[in-house]
Amino acid sequence: MELTKNITLGVYLPGETVIHRLDPRTKIIIASVLIILLLMIKSYPAYAVILTFLSAVIFMSGIPLSYALCGLKPMLPVLILMWVFQLFLYSNPDSKVIFSFWIFTATDSGMHMGNLISLRVIFLFTVTTILTLTTSMVSLTDGLESLLNPLRKFGLPIQELVMTMVIALRFVLILAEELDKIVKAQMARGVAFDRGNFIQKTKKLFPVFLPLFINAFKRAEELIVAMEARSYTGGKGRTKMKTLQMSRVDLGAGFVMLIFSAIVVLLIITIKPQI
Amino acid sequence: MDKFIEVINLTYSYRPGNGNEVKALNGINMKVFKGEFLAVTGQNGSGKSTLARHFNGLLKPRSGNVLVGGFSILDKNRLAEIRKMIGMVFQNPDNQLVSSIVEEDVAFGPENLGLPPETIRSRVGWALETLNIENLRRESPNNLSEGQKQLVAIAGVLAMKPECIVLDEPTTHLDPRSRRELLEIIIRLNREEGITIILLTHFMKEVVFCDRMIVMDLGEIKISGTPHEVFEKTTEIVRLGLDFPVATQLAAGLRGKGLKLPGNIITTEELIAQLCLLK
Ligand SMILES: Nc1ncnc2c1ncn2[C@@H]1O[C@H](COP(=O)(O)OP(=O)(O)OP(=O)(O)O)[C@@H](O)[C@H]1O
Numbered sequence: 224m225e226l227t228k229n230i231t232l233g234v235y236l237p238g239e240t241v242i243h244r245l246d247p248r249t250k251i252i253i254a255s256v257l258i259i260l261l262l263m264i265k266s267y268p269a270y271a272v273i274l275t276f277l278s279a280v281i282f283m284s285g286i287p288l289s290y291a292l293c294g295l296k297p298m299l300p301v302l303i304l305m306w307v308f309q310l311f312l313y314s315n316p317d318s319k320v321i322f323s324f325w326i327f328t329a330t331d332s333g334m335h336m337g338n339l340i341s342l343r344v345i346f347l348f349t350v351t352t353i354l355t356l357t358t359s360m361v362s363l364t365d366g367l368e369s370l371l372n373p374l375r376k377f378g379l380p381i382q383e384l385v386m387t388m389v390i391a392l393r394f395v396l397i398l399a400e401e402l403d404k405i406v407k408a409q410m411a412r413g414v415a416f417d418r419g420n421f422i423q424k425t426k427k428l429f430p431v432f433l434p435l436f437i438n439a440f441k442r443a444e445e446l447i448v449a450m451e452a453r454s455y456t457g458g459k460g461r462t463k464m465k466t467l468q469m470s471r472v473d474l475g476a477g478f479v480m481l482i483f484s485a486i487v488v489l490l491i492i493t494i495k496p497q498i
Numbered sequence: 499m500d501k502f503i504e505v506i507n508l509t510y511s512y513r514p515g516n517g518n519e520v521k522a523l524n525g526i527n528m529k530v531f532k533g534e535f536l537a538v539t540g541q542n543g544s545g546k547s548t549l550a551r552h553f554n555g556l557l558k559p560r561s562g563n564v565l566v567g568g569f570s571i572l573d574k575n576r577l578a579e580i581r582k583m584i585g586m587v588f589q590n591p592d593n594q595l596v597s598s599i600v601e602e603d604v605a606f607g608p609e610n611l612g613l614p615p616e617t618i619r620s621r622v623g624w625a626l627e628t629l630n631i632e633n634l635r636r637e638s639p640n641n642l643s644e645g646q647k648q649l650v651a652i653a654g655v656l657a658m659k660p661e662c663i664v665l666d667e668p669t670t671h672l673d674p675r676s677r678r679e680l681l682e683i684i685i686r687l688n689r690e691e692g693i694t695i696i697l698l699t700h701f702m703k704e705v706v707f708c709d710r711m712i713v714m715d716l717g718e719i720k721i722s723g724t725p726h727e728v729f730e731k732t733t734e735i736v737r738l739g740l741d742f743p744v745a746t747q748l749a750a751g752l753r754g755k756g757l758k759l760p761g762n763i764i765t766t767e768e769l770i771a772q773l774c775l776l777k
């Protein structure tokens with residue numbers, strides 16, 4: 224199927240490595256801590272430390288490096304554009320001029336700013352990719368539900384939200400398949416989706432999305448009836464078959480993460496920011 | 499036999515009050531007994547699904563009542579109990595599976611009942627084993643055939659340990675072979691697990707295995723009885739737009755050619771037995 228092949232969001236590579244076996248909650252927390260650290264880092268040495276850490280994790284998880292990075296490819300033009308913008312537009316009072324032409328001046332602080340921002344985006348992307356590549360969507364939602372559970376005290380419908388996510392996960396593929404079928408049916412009737420100007424192209428999408436939406440609503444209605452028939456009345460009084468359990472591996476991972484975060488925080492405090 | 503479901507003067511209409519009201523059920527009276535296999539047939543739009551959705555209170559009667567195990571479906575406090583007793587399987591397997599993992603989907607019902615995790619796990623294992631789909635445990639429903647998906651849907655209902663399972667045209671989306679296999683499983687659930695079965699169907703092939711059947715038309719029950727009794731009412735069956743089982747058609751054809759066959763043949767086995775008696 225052509226359309227679903229391109230949906231790389233949430234691709235999961237099953238495996239039996241330590242990283243795969245970690246409790247989803249541990250992985251979500253570690254990823255969140257990494258993201259927070261990444262947002263605070265402003266120097267190259269700190270990035271080097273993070274790079275070492277992530278390389279080790281990728282190695283341990285057995286993910287092919289090319290696979291982990293291939294998702295970056297479509298982002299490359301944006302990254303380069305961003306870098307160029309920073310190079311010419313950012314400067315602070317004591318920055319040195321590298322070169323200039325016409326009205327543009329490239330400064331060293333601009334270059335550093337571009338570097339740091341690009342690195343940040345690449346690393347943020349890598350962290351989330353590792354998380355989804357090693358954790359199935361089902362255990363991610365399980366972990367999320369368990370972590371967010373305390374918020375129910377404040378009246379937030381956590382269980383219901385997670386149930387919605389679970390259902391969405393199941394139907395994304397079904398709807399993608401359906402979309403594919405409708406597109407093919409329209410093409411068989413001679414609709415050329417790739418021809419015409421922007422408005423003409425957009426017009427051609429109506430006969431595709433209309434039936435898709437109508438079908439989606441019909442499915443939703445049937446699903447609600449089926450869920451009700453299976454005694455679903457919302458999150459209240461529900462139990463779970465799978466109970467998440469932390470193991471010694473999780474404890475070890477937590478320990479490693481603690482030490483690592485301490486080092487990074489130390490670097491953030493002691494090393495003078497690049498810009 | 500004990501009566502399990504009792505339908506009393508049930509009337510239902512869709513979109514009441516405005517101009518295009520549809521009277522779907524018209525004074526239905528019927529009983530379903532514990533442990534029986536009941537088939538419900540009738541043309542499209544005869545009201546089968548509407549009737550079935552009253553059995554577990556998915557729809558509420560406009561007038562009349564439905565009692566399940568002695569409880570009225572109008573009693574809000576008993577609805578959870580009634581839904582626990584009566585499981586329901588629908589036509590399109592895709593639109594009744596919730597999770598992207600078979601095992602988790604089967605667990606959905608028991609989880610809703612608030613059972614302890616160990617109980618849920620053992621019930622899920624039991625349901626999958628009973629239907630011989632243990633090997634699909636970790637699969638995603640998206641990768642299964644329609645027949646397998648329908649089995650998962652039945653497993654999900656079975657794991658709730660209902661006393662009765664209502665199946666609303668469960669074989670519509672299946673090919674002939676999966677259809678036959680599914681029917682065999684339904685029969686096995688009825689005979690071996692003692693589960694009351696209510697099967698809504700268009701296929702006369704499926705009807706012949708039931709203990710009792712009802713034929714609906716225009717929201718009313720027109721004929722009821724054992725398959726043998728029902729298929730003897732030849733003119734009425736034709737008028738209600740139904741088929742005859744293949745064996746019955748064949749027997750009628752042979753009778754036309756001069757063979758002396760009795761009129762109450764509905765299964766292939768019966769036809770063969772009668773043909774053997776001829777010589
Ligand atoms: N949601 C609805 N809104 C309005 N009318 C409906 C609705 N559902 C069913 N009906 C109408 O009620 C009548 C009975 O429908 P029902 O679905 O019970 O028949 P059925 O015997 O199950 O048919 P089928 O064999 O097609 O499944 C039909 O005339 C149908 O058009």
Ligand SMILES: [Mg+2]
Nearest residue numbers: 546547548666
């Ligand atoms: Mg129907």
